Amino acid sequence: MTALLPRLGDTSHIRGPIEAEKSLKELVWFRVGGAAELLFQPADEADLQAFLPLVPADVPITVIGLGSNLLIRDGGLPGVVIRLSVRGFGGVAEEGETRLRVGAGVPDKILAAKALDAGLSGFAFYHGIPGGIGGALHMNAGAHGTDTSERVVEVRGVNRKGEIVTLTREAMGYSYRHSSAPGDVIFTSALLEGIPEDREAIRANMEAVSEHREKSQPVRSRTGGSTFKNPNGLSAWKLIDQAGCRGLRIGDAQVSEMHCNFLINVDAASGHDVELLGETVRARVFKASGVKLEWEIKRLGLFEAGREVEPFLGQV
Ligand SMILES: Cc1cc2nc3c(=O)[nH]c(=O)nc-3n(C[C@H](O)[C@H](O)[C@H](O)COP(=O)(O)OP(=O)(O)OC[C@H]3O[C@@H](n4cnc5c(N)ncnc54)[C@H](O)[C@@H]3O)c2cc1C
Known part of the structure; x- marks a missing residue:
């Protein structure tokens, strides 16, 4: 059991589950990454209010939603991770x-x-x-x-x-x-x-939105959506395509053939595979165009020891 739980003191009045060393992989779209030191899912807003003051000031708190914009690193997230459920919120x-x-x-x-x-x-x-x-x-x-x-x-x-x-x-x-x-x-x-x-x-607007998505994005894949922000006046996907990265693969992480600003976990990618692929794309785009792409996806947590990934692979 993590040493963090006893540091919260008396939690008997907290109604939502508090789980130690809880894998986050299943809670994010990419299906990669390590565990939360503690995962708390408040029952409702009052439960969240009661819980937060129990967390010592030196302990990091990270909130996650449905995990569709997150890359969790393989070393996991130290501290407390909070997830708001549909039931409570x-x-x-x-x-x-x-x-x-x-x-x-x-x-x-x-x-x-x-x-x-x-x-x-x-x-x-x-x-x-x-x-x-x-x-x-x-x-x-x-x-x-x-x-x-x-x-x-x-x-x-x-x-x-x-x-x-x-x-x-x-x-x-x-x-x-x-x-x-x-x-x-x-x-x-x-x-x-x-x-x-x-x-x-x-209704017609909503149908048009669905139709556009199905045709242009790998919406049924394990992905984090658009990986990089569009630089001022430019399209990230075009820069990635021009740098020859469409379909590029590292381990089980791949630049989508369908929309090359999407990275996908083809099968059993690690967080390391996905981030290394992202930084490889950034390095290649910088070399080809001089543009420094900025991550839109939020990368959270720690690298596994010896498997760190440097921004732009250390080339910028
Ligand atoms: C197939 C696909 C298509 C996508 N298309 C789009 C698109 O068209 N446009 C677009 O903008 N995005 C898109 N995304 C990205 C993503 O869906 C959005 O950014 C979405 O708003 C993230 O919501 P989430 O609940 O999944 O948040 P998460 O990914 O869980 O978290 C994202 C960030 O929000 C913070 N956060 C979450 N909940 C809270 C909270 N309650 N309080 C404070 N901070 C919080 C987290 O700390 C984190 O920094 C797409 C993703 C996928 C997988």
Whole structure:
């Protein structure tokens, strides 16, 4: 058992499961990576509030959502990993004519469906994103020319002291696939604003989103979505293609033939295979074009000893 659990003190009042050395592989889309020293899945927001002050200040806390944008390294995550379940954080409620109060555990696709029920447009892009609302709020998830920042009125969360915090859209500090909200706040819900529209038009938009995805992205593969951010005015996939990386393979990690800004775990890749492939792509793109691609995927945790991967393979 990890030495961390006793350091939390009395946890008898905590309702959600706290598990030591819990493998995270099954919780992320890539299906790679090591274990969490402790994994806590709060029963609800009050449970999260009760738990957070128990964690000693020197212990790192990492929150994960549905794991569709994460590369977990093989050495695992030290400290506490927190995952918000659909059961505890999965509510969607209409507020007035145009707003939805959405729990951070709600899958994006469910939000798109609920917005359709409510006759609100502006949410169809979520129909094609396999993450949850907590991740969407953090990543400023978006597609088809729109993103999460355009829908946010305010975000509610819990800070490390266990206090409830409310952040306006401005305080979320949104830019392309990024939020600069305070790093210790775990988002628990958000108030989102839509635009009233005819349901048939909304449904048609959602169908167009699905159709586009099926044709252009390896949506049924073990992947983390777009690997690198699009550099200003450029497409990451074009740079990767021009650098000759389409289909490039290291171990069981491969640059998708279908969309070369996607890396896929073909079968039994390790976190090391995927990250090494990503850094190889960055090094080759830099050599071919002079552009330094920036990871969009969040890489979390420790390398296994002796299997470290240097940015740009150490060539930049
Ligand atoms: C096939 C595929 C297609 C994709 N297409 C798109 C796309 O079109 N557009 C797009 O933007 N993304 C896309 N993605 C990436 C991904 O789905 C999004 O970034 C998504 O918003 C991540 O949500 P998640 O719940 O999976 O978060 P995770 O991947 O689990 O976490 C992502 C980040 O959010 C943080 N986070 C998660 N929950 C919380 C919370 N409650 N409070 C604070 N921080 C939190 C985590 O710490 C982490 O830094 C795609 C991924 C895949 C696999």
